[in-house]
Amino acid sequence: MHNRIYRITPLALSLIALLAAGGAVAAEKAAMNGPDGVTVTLDAARLSALPATEAVTSYRSSKGIETGIYKGVLLWDLLQAEGFVDQDHKSALRHTLLATAGDGHQVAYSIGEIAPDFGNRPIMLAYEMNGEPIADGLRMVVPGDLRGARHIKDIVTLDYR
Ligand SMILES: Nc1nc2c(c(=O)[nH]1)N[C@H]1C(S)=C(S)[C@@H](COP(=O)(O)O)O[C@H]1N2
Numbered sequence: 001m002h003n004r005i006y007r008i009t010p011l012a013l014s015l016i017a018l019l020a021a022g023g024a025v026a027a028e029k030a031a032m033n034g035p036d037g038v039t040v041t042l043d044a045a046r047l048s049a050l051p052a053t054e055a056v057t058s059y060r061s062s063k064g065i066e067t068g069i070y071k072g073v074l075l076w077d078l079l080q081a082e083g084f085v086d087q088d089h090k091s092a093l094r095h096t097l098l099a100t101a102g103d104g105h106q107v108a109y110s111i112g113e114i115a116p117d118f119g120n121r122p123i124m125l126a127y128e129m130n131g132e133p134i135a136d137g138l139r140m141v142v143p144g145d146l147r148g149a150r151h152i153k154d155i156v157t158l159d160y161r
Pocket residue numbers: 060061062063066101102103105147148149150151152153154
């Protein structure tokens with residue numbers, strides 16, 4: 001009996017540690033399609049490997065002013081990490097990232113607006129809101145936008161074009 005418990009415990013502990021480590025990021029994942037037919041899965045492991053950033057945003061929606069504290073990765077950092085953005089800035093500026101949600105809502109963001117040398121907008125792919133994993137999937141956070149429409153929720157695909 002004692003022997004049995006002794007053997008199970010380390011396994012149980014490592015499972016708990018694994019769940020706790022993944023717990024910082026929502027279980028939901030999105031597919032990001034890049035140049036040359038490359039597809040990457042944006043899951044907890046991939047996103048938590050990138051530098052985390054936080055932002056407080058307020059936007060106007062039909063329900064009033066929505067305020068949240070978000071944690072995630074900068075879109076720019078994500079695209080850089082995947083090597084999608086062309087080193088030549090004139091060719092990089094041709095591109096956009098189209099986000100599509102589970103309900104069909106779509107928003108396009110441009111490389112020019114997020115590139116540090118150009119628009120430098122800190123647009124973020126968020127996985128946490130108010131200290132909790134976002135239950136309904138990954139969400140874009142657009143600090144500075146007055147209205148909520150580009151804070152697209154439940155992102156299913158991101159297409160770099
Ligand atoms: N997937 C998805 N995300 C969405 C929308 C939508 O219809 N579908 N509506 C947007 C709009 S227009 C607004 S104002 C906000 C509303 O966010 P709220 O429900 O937190 O107020 O979500 C944005 N994100």
